[in-house]
Amino acid sequence: MTFKDLGLKESILESISKLGFETPSPIQEQVIPYLLNNDSDIVGLAQTGTGKTAAFGLPLIHLAEPKEKYIQGLMLAPTRELCVQIATELKRYSSMMEDIRIVAVYGGEDIRKQLKELDRTPHILVATPGRLIDLKERGKVDLSKVKYLVLDEADEMLNMGFLDDITNILSSTPEDRRTLLFSATMPKGVKALADKMLKNPIEVLVSSGLESTENVKQYAIFVEEEKKFGLLTKFLE
Numbered sequence: 001m002t003f004k005d006l007g008l009k010e011s012i013l014e015s016i017s018k019l020g021f022e023t024p025s026p027i028q029e030q031v032i033p034y035l036l037n038n039d040s041d042i043v044g045l046a047q048t049g050t051g052k053t054a055a056f057g058l059p060l061i062h063l064a065e066p067k068e069k070y071i072q073g074l075m076l077a078p079t080r081e082l083c084v085q086i087a088t089e090l091k092r093y094s095s096m097m098e099d100i101r102i103v104a105v106y107g108g109e110d111i112r113k114q115l116k117e118l119d120r121t122p123h124i125l126v127a128t129p130g131r132l133i134d135l136k137e138r139g140k141v142d143l144s145k146v147k148y149l150v151l152d153e154a155d156e157m158l159n160m161g162f163l164d165d166i167t168n169i170l171s172s173t174p175e176d177r178r179t180l181l182f183s184a185t186m187p188k189g190v191k192a193l194a195d196k197m198l199k200n201p202i203e204v205l206v207s208s209g210l211e212s213t214e215n216v217k218q219y220a221i222f223v224e225e226e227k228k229f230g231l232l233t234k235f236l237e
């Protein structure tokens with residue numbers, strides 16, 4: 001299976017080939033063609049390092065319409081770091097495409113800079129829930145035409161107390177949007193959120209993630225407890 005087989009457009013194939021992507025990861029093989037060729041929602045049980053961001057990011061870039069100047073894709077993530085990471089990845093994937101604007105907004109940073117960024121409407125917005133609500137209340141984001149909504153690390157978002165914010169945000173998006181929910185674990189709260197927010201989703205399960213991805217080397221060294229920290233520091237150095 002290649003990325004071309006999955007149905008992505010040439011400009012995306014070009015940029016990911018430059019990034020060294022050769023074969024799709026299991027979650028990408030499942031999610032990409034599904035997003036491109038079907039229209040129901042997706043629940044993905046997947047941890048980081050499985051290629052999850054590219055699994056939803058590549059099709060969303062493929063589906064974005066540059067000429068339509070409104071927020072088409074919205075991604076919610078629990079932390080500033082994850083927002084920046086998602087936006088950075090998406091920008092890399094769309095580097096060979098005409099003007100797809102991707103903006104990240106998150107708490108913990110001067111809001112003025114983000115307000116300025118929003119002066120030109122993004123096609124894809126990546127956001128932490130709290131900051132997005134703030135911007136929404138200031139009338140700076142219009143979510144009324146969102147076609148694709150991604151909830152990333154849903155379990156973490158609930159752990160951080162974002163349930164009300166998520167509910168509030170989703171109520172500002174169209175009923176007929178497509179919703180994707182990704183989570184590393186599926187506790188009751190996440191299941192309930194998925195049941196409430198998604199319509200007949202297909203479920204995608206990616207192996208536990210305990211095995212390392214191709215990009216990560218793993219080592220195990222057996223050591224007495226009291227020597228563990230010292231050795232770890234030495235190893236990291």
Ligand code: ADP
Nearest residue numbers: 021022023024025047048049050051052053054
């Ligand atoms: P996750 O969201 O599961 O943490 P990402 O999609 O961000 O994973 O992928 C992790 C890293 O691996 C990123 O740097 C990404 O560019 C790279 N990557 C993702 N998919 C592939 C692939 N199929 N081939 C090579 N590299 C990939």
